[in-house]
Amino acid sequence: MIIRVTLLFTTILALTMIGASSALAQNTACPTCIDDPIAMAEEAKLQAVPVSLWIGSGTYMMSDTVTITGHVANIVEGAPITIKVIDPAGSLVLVDQLDVDSNGDFESEYAASSWHYPGIYTIMAQYGSTARDNKVQFELTESEKMDPVMGCGSNMLSIEEMCIPYDIEGGKVTGTMVNSDHNSIVLDISAYDGGQLQVDFPSEVISDIFFVMVNGEESNDAEVDGQSVKVHFIAGTESIEFVGSHVIPEFGTIAALILGASLISVVVISTRSRLGLVNRF
Template identity: 35%
Template sequence: MKSHLTVFALTAILIVSIGMAPAFGQLTNESIVVTTDKASYSEGETIVITGEVRDLYSGTPISVIVKAPNGNLVSIAQIDVGADKKFSTEMTAGGALMKSEGAYIVTAQYGTVNRSAETTFEFGGAAATVTPPEEDESMVSDTMVSMGDGNGSIGYEITGGQLLSITPDVDANSLIVGIDATSDGSLTLTIPRSVADALLETGEDDEFFVLVDGEEVDFSEDVSSTDRTLTIAFQAGAEEIEIIGTFVVPEFGTIAAMILAVAIVSIIAVSAKSRLSIMPRY
């Protein structure tokens, strides 16, 4: 009888132990929990991350790690656990590292990987950034265009359209004039020599080179000691007039170099022939 009672007691202990094992394992898995205040966020919203630990370890902070859908690190923070065994932190949805739409993973780790928990939240993606167009360097009034930065003003008259802007192209030694030509018309520009000019190496005036939508056109010009006034005709639909001042076209530079080389060779040849002709013959 006693042996039967012993077997029964051992069996009861074994059953109780087996029944308690899952409960103990569940407690181990819940040594730390983490959650967010919402399931999804839009750009600019505040994400509140909170959690709680089962056991308090003095001097050990919580590491809260947020990763993007592609696995890239978005943020990491070290948070102290309160005396009530709870922790909390906040972050703003969006930013340079948080642009993609999708599920983001929040991992809270308390000392070791065995004491960690995860949760997720959805992010709607960063809004497309629209960059406003840069303002023209010129300010256009009814009769004048200010080049800005104290670079002077250009007077103008236009028929058949509207002058939109004048922008200097320093590299090309030119002025780019934007127009809206509603019909055939003409544009007269009074350009101070301090703004743009076309000069020969001798200092004398050279001609400007004028293009309307990339095509060379004829123009009339009046010249003074301080200004050069150009009148340029255009057709309906024209959008851009380029006025090119003192410069060297690459093709012209090459031809000029070839002509100079031929001239030098010719001079050398003539000089050599002249020296030979004056040498005494024996």
């Protein structure tokens, strides 16, 4: 009987000590999580992951601001966290270092307009060694508030007050220029991936297209069928030039011709007026 009582007392004492130790461990790990199992689970998750990283949305437009927040489990005094952003082509477009506060938290904001290509971006956060890192991804899309390209509608080229439709994959057209010296039309593009551009040029704009240049070099991947041209390009391409036997005069040239004709008219009228006055006297 005495032995049973002694064993029962020993068991109760052991359970009491285990419960006290467990409660002490919970309170030490998360003093603010008392009686809150959800908060305790979140805190345990943060402590288990060396670097946690969040963004405000999975999709951003180019007019938006990208907000990055995160947390490190074990703070190293004076050590910053390194943020890197990789664009859809795999190029490094941002490197930044952020301070970590006394709670292990960090935060920063970046303008999405500084990243020119739509697509999937990767944000990486590294704290010290590569074993303590994390990453998230988001999609960057065209801003709905952006003005139509060069004053025409969407997917239309503006060349000397004419709007010419085109199709493009893997990039976007950012500008147009008439090069009268080369009898060519030059398109500025932002190519975030390999793709192709197809344009049907009116003969009034350019005629007898006989070759195409990509980034200043003659393209071997261009298909010319009369006034219809299809050009293949690689990621990072910046310009495509279409060369023909004749090109529409630039607005500046037309304006100069009009100005010259106007000046001649003024001279003729002035001369006639002076002659009329002389005849009267």
